[in-house]
Amino acid sequence: MFLYYVDLAWRSIKKTPILSLLMVLAISVGIGITITTLNVYNMMAFNPAGERAEQLNTVQLWSQGPDSWADYHSQVTYQDVMNLRKGKVANEQAAMFRSGMAVQTDDPQILPSLNGVRVTDSGFFNLFEVPFIYGNSWDKSVDEQAAFQAVIGKKLNQKLFGGENSVGKTIYLNRKPYQVVGVIDDWHPQPKYYDPTSGAFSKAEQIYIPFSLTASEEFSVWGNMSGWKYERLDDYQDRLGSEKVWIQYWVDLPTAEDRQSYKRYLSQYVEQQKELGRFTDGKSPEESAQLSNVDAWLERNHVVPEDNKILLGLSVLFLSVCLVNILGLMLTKFLKRAPEVGVRRAIGASRSQIFSQYMVEVGVIGLFGGLLGLAWAWGALYGLSARFGVAEGLTHLSLSMWVITPAIAVGTAMLAGLYPAWVVCRTKPSVYLKSQ
Amino acid sequence: MLNIKPIVSSLLRSKSGPILLLMQIILSVAIVANASFIINERLTMMQRDSGIAEQEILTFAIYNFDPSIDATLQNKVDQRILRSLPNVKAAASTNMLPLSGSGWSTTLNLGPDPETAKSTPQVAMYMGTEHTLETFGVTLVEGRNFYADEITDDVNSPNILLLITKALADEVWPNESAVGKTLWAGRDVQVTVIGVVDKMQGAWVDSSDLEYSIIQNVDYSGNSYMVRAEPKHHEALQQQILDALMTENPNRVIDNFQSIAVVKENSYRDHELMVTVLSMMVVLLLLITSLGLTGMVMFNIQRRTKQIGTRRALGATKGDILSLFLTENYIICIVGGLIGGVLAVLLGQQLMQHYDLPQLNLIYPVLTVVGMLLVTTVAVILPARKAANISPAMATRSV
Numbered sequence: 001m002f003l004y005y006v007d008l009a010w011r012s013i014k015k016t017p018i019l020s021l022l023m024v025l026a027i028s029v030g031i032g033i034t035i036t037t038l039n040v041y042n043m044m045a046f047n048p049a050g051e052r053a054e055q056l057n058t059v060q061l062w063s064q065g066p067d068s069w070a071d072y073h074s075q076v077t078y079q080d081v082m083n084l085r086k087g088k089v090a091n092e093q094a095a096m097f098r099s100g101m102a103v104q105t106d107d108p109q110i111l112p113s114l115n116g117v118r119v120t121d122s123g124f125f126n127l128f129e130v131p132f133i134y135g136n137s138w139d140k141s142v143d144e145q146a147a148f149q150a151v152i153g154k155k156l157n158q159k160l161f162g163g164e165n166s167v168g169k170t171i172y173l174n175r176k177p178y179q180v181v182g183v184i185d186d187w188h189p190q191p192k193y194y195d196p197t198s199g200a201f202s203k204a205e206q207i208y209i210p211f212s213l214t215a216s217e218e219f220s221v222w223g224n225m226s227g228w229k230y231e232r233l234d235d236y237q238d239r240l241g242s243e244k245v246w247i248q249y250w251v252d253l254p255t256a257e258d259r260q261s262y263k264r265y266l267s268q269y270v271e272q273q274k275e276l277g278r279f280t281d282g283k284s285p286e287e288s289a290q291l292s293n294v295d296a297w298l299e300r301n302h303v304v305p306e307d308n309k310i311l312l313g314l315s316v317l318f319l320s321v322c323l324v325n326i327l328g329l330m331l332t333k334f335l336k337r338a339p340e341v342g343v344r345r346a347i348g349a350s351r352s353q354i355f356s357q358y359m360v361e362v363g364v365i366g367l368f369g370g371l372l373g374l375a376w377a378w379g380a381l382y383g384l385s386a387r388f389g390v391a392e393g394l395t396h397l398s399l400s401m402w403v404i405t406p407a408i409a410v411g412t413a414m415l416a417g418l419y420p421a422w423v424v425c426r427t428k429p430s431v432y433l434k435s436q
Numbered sequence: 437m438l439n440i441k442p443i444v445s446s447l448l449r450s451k452s453g454p455i456l457l458l459m460q461i462i463l464s465v466a467i468v469a470n471a472s473f474i475i476n477e478r479l480t481m482m483q484r485d486s487g488i489a490e491q492e493i494l495t496f497a498i499y500n501f502d503p504s505i506d507a508t509l510q511n512k513v514d515q516r517i518l519r520s521l522p523n524v525k526a527a528a529s530t531n532m533l534p535l536s537g538s539g540w541s542t543t544l545n546l547g548p549d550p551e552t553a554k555s556t557p558q559v560a561m562y563m564g565t566e567h568t569l570e571t572f573g574v575t576l577v578e579g580r581n582f583y584a585d586e587i588t589d590d591v592n593s594p595n596i597l598l599l600i601t602k603a604l605a606d607e608v609w610p611n612e613s614a615v616g617k618t619l620w621a622g623r624d625v626q627v628t629v630i631g632v633v634d635k636m637q638g639a640w641v642d643s644s645d646l647e648y649s650i651i652q653n654v655d656y657s658g659n660s661y662m663v664r665a666e667p668k669h670h671e672a673l674q675q676q677i678l679d680a681l682m683t684e685n686p687n688r689v690i691d692n693f694q695s696i697a698v699v700k701e702n703s704y705r706d707h708e709l710m711v712t713v714l715s716m717m718v719v720l721l722l723l724i725t726s727l728g729l730t731g732m733v734m735f736n737i738q739r740r741t742k743q744i745g746t747r748r749a750l751g752a753t754k755g756d757i758l759s760l761f762l763t764e765n766y767i768i769c770i771v772g773g774l775i776g777g778v779l780a781v782l783l784g785q786q787l788m789q790h791y792d793l794p795q796l797n798l799i800y801p802v803l804t805v806v807g808m809l810l811v812t813t814v815a816v817i818l819p820a821r822k823a824a825n826i827s828p829a830m831a832t833r834s835v
Contacts, residue, residue, distance in 0.1 A: 022727055026724055026727070030724075033716070033720065036713075102499060112501065114689040175687075230550070230623075230625065234592060306792060307706060309791065310787060310791055310793075311713060314470070314471060317466070318717055318721060321460055321463045321464055321725070322724060324456055324460045325728040327456055328457065328460070328728055328731070329731050332732065335735075336738075380716075384709065384713075388705055388709045
C-alpha cells in the first residue's frame with residue numbers, strides 16, 4: 001500500500017511540476033539555512049570529553065582582592081598551582097600553559113621553525129587520553145625532578161625524523177637539548193577543550209614539555225596573563241611569585257565523592273592561604289574555590305559565540321516561515337484536486353486512506369527538499385570556509401547531519417501537510433459528483 | 437474608490453489562505469527587522485576609522501632563540517636596520533599590534549591611593565619610541581611627541597611619559613587639557629601625559645573601550661615589529677627585511693608578515709560572516725515570501741475566474757481588478773506588518789536580554805514593512821495582470 005501511495009505521489013508531483021518545485025525549493029532553502037547554522041553550532045557545542053566530561057574538572061580560585069574581578073578567572077596563579085600539585089589529592093592532575101619555541105635537530109638541513117609548545121605535567125596524557133604511537137609520557141618523577149624530556153606530535157616527527165621511532169633522539173628547543181620520550185598520534189580535539197583560552201578551534205600543539213622546567217627555564221607565555229592589581233614584575237621569578245593568573249589546572253575526579261572531598265580540600269587550602277594574607281576578598285573559604293567540569297569549562301570560556309546562538313534561533317524562525325509557506329502551497333494544490341478526491345471517495349476510498357495518501361505525497365516532497373537542502377548546506381559551508389577561513393573542524397558536514405536533515409525536512413513537510421491533508425480528506429464526494 | 441469593506445469581508449470569510457499569508461508576513465517582518473538591524477550594527481562597526489595607517493603598516497615577528505643574545509641591544513640594531521631599508525617611511529618595535537585581538541591593557545588611577553582614587557577605563561597599552569607616532573600614522577593634536585633621550589628600555593622605569601588618545605583625554609578630563617596631567621599605576625608609580633593624539637584604536641575590536649589607548653616611552657624588545665611603507669613596496673620589502681635581519685643575526689625565526697589591514701580583516705571576520713549569513717537569510721526570506729504570495733494569488737485567480745469575469749461584464753475596468761488584488765495584499769501586509777512589528781520588538785528585547793545586542797531601533801520594523809509592501813506589490817502585480825485580462829465573456833460561459 002505504501003509503495004502504491006509513493007507511486008501516486010510521484011504522479012501527482014509530475015502533474016503539477018511548478019507548484020511541486022516551488023514547495024521543494026521552499027523546504028530546501030529553509031532546511032539549507034537551518035542545517036548550516038545547526039551544523040556549525042553542533043560542532044562548536046560538541047563536548048569532546050565524552051563520558052569523561054563529568055570527571056575532568058578545572059580548578060578556579062577566588063584569589064582576587066576586593067573590588068576587582070566580579071567573577072572567577074578561568075586560570076590560576078603559579079603559586080597556587082605549585083601548592084595544589086604538591087597535595088596530590090586528585091586521581092590525576094595537570095597544570096599547563098601555552099608557550100612557543102624554535103625547534104632544531106642535529107640535522108643542519110632542517111631550518112629552525114617556530115612551534116607552539118604545551119608546558120604541562122605527565123598527567124596531561126592520561127587526563128585527555130592522548131594516543132601514543134611510540135614511547136610514552138615522561139615519568140611521573142619528572143614532574144618533581146625536572147628533566148629535559150619532550151613528547152612530540154606525529155606531524156613534527158614526520159618533519160624532523162621522517163616518521164621513524166624517534167624515542168631517545170634529541171631535539172633542540174631554543175637551543176636547549178630535549179630527549180624525545182614519546183610520539184603521539186594526530187590528535188586534535190575540537191573544540192580544543194583542554195585550553196580554549198588560546199583559540200578554541202586551533203590545532204593541538206606538536207610539542208609537550210614538563211611543567212617542572214618552568215621555574216628554571218623561564219618559558220615565555222603564549223596565552224592570556226591577567227592581574228587584578230598593579231604588581232611590579234622585574235623578572236620571571238617575580239611573575240612566579242605574583243598574583244597574576246596564567247595557568248590552567250585540571251584534575252581527574254571520577255566519582256561525586258571524589259569531587260566533594262576535593263572541594264573540601266580546596267576550602268582548607270584557601271583557609272591556609274587566608275592565614276598567610278592572601279584571598280583578601282571577604283568570601284568564605286567554601287565560596288572561594290570551584291570546580292568546573294568540561295561542560296561548565298567550555299561555557300565559561302564562551303566556546304560557542306553568542307552570534308551562533310542568535311543565528312541558530314533566527315534560522316529556526318526562518319524554517320517556520322518556510323513551513324507556513326509550504327502549508328499555503330500545499331493547501332492550494334490539494335484543494336485543486338478536490339474533485340479527484342471526490343471521485344475516489346465515491347468509489348470507496350476511506351478518509352484515512354485519502355489522508356495517508358496525501359501525507360505520503362507530502363513526505364516525498366519533504367524528502368526531496370531535504371536532499372536539496374543538504375546540498376545547499378554543503379555548498380554554504382564550503383563557501384563560508386573558503387571565503388572566511390572558518391576553522392576546518394567547523395565546516396565539515398557532520399555524519400549525523402545526513403540522518404538529521406532528511407528527518408527534519410520530512411518532519412517539517414508532514415507537519416505543514418497535516419492541515420491540508422485533513423481538509424482534503426473531508427471532501428464530500430457528493431459536491432463534486434454533482435457538478436460533473 | 438478602494439472598496440475596502442467588501443474586500444475585508446471577503447477576506448474574513450475565506451478561511452485559511454489569507455491567515456497563512458498573514459502569519460508568513462508577521463514572521464518575516466520580525467526576522468527581517470532584527471536581522472537587518474544586526475547587519476547594520478555590524479557594518480557600522482566594521483567601518484569605524486582606526487586612526488592608523490592600516491594599509492601602509494607591514495608587521496612581522498622576530499623570534500630570537502639564542503639564549504645568549506642581548507635582547508635590548510639586538511632590538512636597537514634591528515630597528516636601525518629597518519629604518520635604513522629603501523622606501524621605509526618609519527619603523528618601530530611594539531609590544532602589541534593594533535586591532536589584533538591580543539595585547540596589553542590596563543587601568544590607571546587618577547590618584548595615588550588605589551583604594552579611593554577613580555580610575556580610567558581599560559586602555560590599550562602600547563610601548564613605543566619617538567618613531568611610533570609616525571609609524572602608526574596618527575596625528576598629534578596637543579602637546580608633543582617623545583624626545584629621543586626620553587626613551588627607556590625598562591617597562592618599570594620611574595620616568596614613564598604618556599601619549600594618550602583624544603577619546604581617553606575627553607573621558608578622563610572632559611573640560612580641560614590632558615597635557616601635563618598625572619596618573620598613577622600603583623601607589624608610588626606616577627606617569628605624566630605629554631601629548632594627545634587624534635585617534636588610535638586598541639587591539640580588541642569588540643570592546644567598548646576600543647578608542648582608549650596610550651603609548652608609553654619604552655623601547656620594548658619583544659617579538660613584534662612594524663614598518664611603514666607604501667603598500668606596493670611591501671612584497672619587495674619583506675624579502676629585504678628577511679635578508680638584512682638574517683644577515684645581522686641568523687639565530688632567529690622571522691615570520692608572520694602581514695599588513696595591519698589584514699590583521700584588521702581577521703579581527704572583523706566573524707562579524708563579516710554574521711553579515712553575510714544574515715543578508716542571505718533576508719534575501720531568501722523575501723524571495724520565499726513573494727514566491728508563496730505569487731502562488732497563492734495565482735490560485736485565487738483560477739478559483740475566482742468566473743467572479744472576475746462577472747465583475748468585468750458589469751463594468752469593472754482592468755485597473756479595478758488589479759487594485760482589488762493589490763488592496764487585498766496591502767490589507768494583509770499592513771495588518772501583518774503591525775503585528776510583525778510588535779513581534780520584532782519583542783524578539784529584539786529577548787535578544788537584548790540574553791545576548792550582548794543593543795536595543796532594536798524602531799526604524800527597522802518600519803523599513804521592513806515598507807520593503808515588504810514593495811516586494812509584495814511586484815509579487816501580486818505579475819499574476820494579477822493575468823486576472824485583469826480575463827474577458828467578460830468568461831462569466832457567461834458555463835463551467
